[in-house]
Amino acid sequence: MAKKRKVDNLLALAVLSTIVERPMHRYEIAQTMRERGKDHDMAIKWGSLYTVVQNMAKAGFLEVVGSERDGARPERVIYRITDAGRAEMVDWTRELLTTPEPEHHRFVAGLSILAVLPPADVIELLDARLDALGHAIDFARRELGDLTGSLPRLFLVESEFGLAMLEAEAAWTRSLRAELVEGTFAGLAQWQEWHDRAIPPSEVAASIERGAAEN
Structure with missing residues (x-):
């Protein structure tokens, strides 16, 4: 049986697997995932991205490392993955590969x-x-x-x-x-x-x- 996770939305795993490359702000995370077709691999609700990133930061999987501003646009907070986030990403991937779960079709x-x-x-x-x-x-x-x-x-x-x-x-x-x-x-x-x-x-x-x- 799949374990209960602090943030159980698969979008969180997609974020972790993207931001593990380098620190990013939310807009860059979304752009990178779209370019790589992550929404074809898992059910992603883009409107939930802000909440998911916030929840992962609260859970200790991401941390703020700075911010940037592009002209008159709102300031963009930059996040990076933590050691706990890396461990969560690896453990979650192991679970997905080994543990069959009912999937609604x-x-x-x-x-x-x-x-x-x-x-x-x-x-x-x-x-x-x-x-x-x-x-x-x-x-x-x-x-x-x-x-x-x-x-x-x-x-x-x-x-x-x-x-x-x-x-x-x-x-x-x-x-x-x-x-x-x-x-x-x-x-x-x-x-x-x-x-x-x-x-x-x-x-x-x-x-x-x-x-x-x-x-």
């Missing part, structure tokens, strides 16, 4: 209530998803190909993983669609009957519960 949410749609609609929607996944996979392959050779593989493994996950999702979705089209999906006839007879969801749920109890 919009597709899984849709699959969990698949029965509200008739099979024919689901087939059509899966076709659309496969088309979108195909475009995403093509883009990811091109992007990875463009970067391969110009960057060490060490800095591309997250892109490789992202591509592998897209390909795995496409393969699974394609398999599910094939079962629906070919009629081999278990319980397909009953699922279709629920919609043909417009059986209320409450009766469907009760029927499923009775069947589970009998088994």
Whole structure:
């Protein structure tokens, strides 16, 4: 199980992995992370950056080392990572690599209530998803190909993983669609009957519960 952290927003880890290079102010941190596509690797809410940096300073992971002013713009506070911040960054990275955690996925949410749609609609929607996944996979392959050779593989493994996950999702979705089209999906006839007879969801749920109890 993941440990409780003083600042548990993944944006904090992104900040630590960026500012470890050199002292920076918040605007430079944000610009550097955007340039490196950190928002593609983790869910980043840029509006939370100020709060996250402040919280990390309070937790002792960052410290103020000065400030600078650019013309009439507000003064910018410059932070650097502390020894505690380095230790937190390393420990958090170890945890992410070793400890599986449930991750909410919009597709899984849709699959969990698949029965509200008739099979024919689901087939059509899966076709659309496969088309979108195909475009995403093509883009990811091109992007990875463009970067391969110009960057060490060490800095591309997250892109490789992202591509592998897209390909795995496409393969699974394609398999599910094939079962629906070919009629081999278990319980397909009953699922279709629920919609043909417009059986209320409450009766469907009760029927499923009775069947589970009998088994």
